[in-house]
Amino acid sequence: MHPPPDPLFPPPPAPASLPRNAGRPRFALTDDEARSLVMQLGDIHTRHANNPRQHRPFVHDFLRAVHHATGRIYSAGTYRKLLQAYAPERTPSTTTLETEKNLLEHDLKSRAVSVGIAAATPLPAAAAAPSVPAPAPARETGLELQQIIGLLHHLAARLDQQDRAFAGQDRSAGLQAHNDYLRERLAVTEEDLNETRAQAARMALEAQAAAAQAEERARELAVLYQNVKDQAAALGAMAEELHGSRQFAMQAIDGVRGETRAAKERCAQLEQQLKDKEQQVDMYRQMAFSKGGPAR
Numbered sequence: 001m002h003p004p005p006d007p008l009f010p011p012p013p014a015p016a017s018l019p020r021n022a023g024r025p026r027f028a029l030t031d032d033e034a035r036s037l038v039m040q041l042g043d044i045h046t047r048h049a050n051n052p053r054q055h056r057p058f059v060h061d062f063l064r065a066v067h068h069a070t071g072r073i074y075s076a077g078t079y080r081k082l083l084q085a086y087a088p089e090r091t092p093s094t095t096t097l098e099t100e101k102n103l104l105e106h107d108l109k110s111r112a113v114s115v116g117i118a119a120a121t122p123l124p125a126a127a128a129a130p131s132v133p134a135p136a137p138a139r140e141t142g143l144e145l146q147q148i149i150g151l152l153h154h155l156a157a158r159l160d161q162q163d164r165a166f167a168g169q170d171r172s173a174g175l176q177a178h179n180d181y182l183r184e185r186l187a188v189t190e191e192d193l194n195e196t197r198a199q200a201a202r203m204a205l206e207a208q209a210a211a212a213q214a215e216e217r218a219r220e221l222a223v224l225y226q227n228v229k230d231q232a233a234a235l236g237a238m239a240e241e242l243h244g245s246r247q248f249a250m251q252a253i254d255g256v257r258g259e260t261r262a263a264k265e266r267c268a269q270l271e272q273q274l275k276d277k278e279q280q281v282d283m284y285r286q287m288a289f290s291k292g293g294p295a296r
Contacts, residue, residue: 055092
């Protein structure tokens with residue numbers, strides 16, 4: 001199965017109908033060729049305005065625009081000079097230019113073979129649309145994008161089948177515009193899906209790192225909790241020891257107070273006895289003095 005003709009660019013006009021300027025270099029364009037290329041570049045810049053760093057899609061359309069304007073295929077160096085003249089902001093690599101040039105040659109050969117086969121083979125009356133398997137349920141966040149891509153692939157397959165069934169006949173402008181729209185939406189949707197997958201992968205890595213960090217913090221918290229628990233147990237034991245020491249000290253203080261009270265009472269008793277004896281001595285002295293005895 002050969003790929004259908006690219007609807008973005010109609011088949012180029014016959015080389016005989018295009019004026020040439022033999023005095024200019026090979027890569028130089030005539031006024032009509034330059035005018036045709038400039039008219040096509042407006043739509044190309046609009047389609048790829050959101051991808052200033054992705055040069056391959058722009059080069060893909062630019063090479064086909066040059067072929068449509070000139071009817072010829074140039075070398076990678078010539079395409080680079082044309083890009084410098086008409087799109088200086090685009091600086092693709094030589095590998096990209098060579099790859100897109102080879103793809104353009106392959107598309108032109110496939111288109112020529114398809115047209116020859118269609119001209120030599122009778123057209124079928126009708127053909128059933130090829131069954132396109134429904135996309136498998138996505139497990140990542142791009143489920144809606146995958147469903148849209150599946151639908152766009154299905155519509156693109158239907159349009160390609162219509163292109164093959166009606167090869168050699170002129171297609172309406174509405175069908176070409178619809179096909180162009182579907183292809184553009186498919187490219188944009190695939191790009192969004194890739195970005196969503198990349199973002200989901202980054203979020204998964206961040207979540208994994210956050211989970212590992214949370215586990216590490218949980219282990220550290222468990223160690224701190226155990227340390228606090230041990231310190232609380234040590235403080236409890238110390239409080240019990242302090243309580244026992246306090247009770248012992250209170251008992252000792254009570255004992256000393258009792259001994260002090262007993263000593264005070266004994267001292268008071270002895271003082272009272274000493275006073276009583278002094279009173280007795282005074283009384284004996286007075287008795288002896290009254291009886292005429294010598295005073296002692």
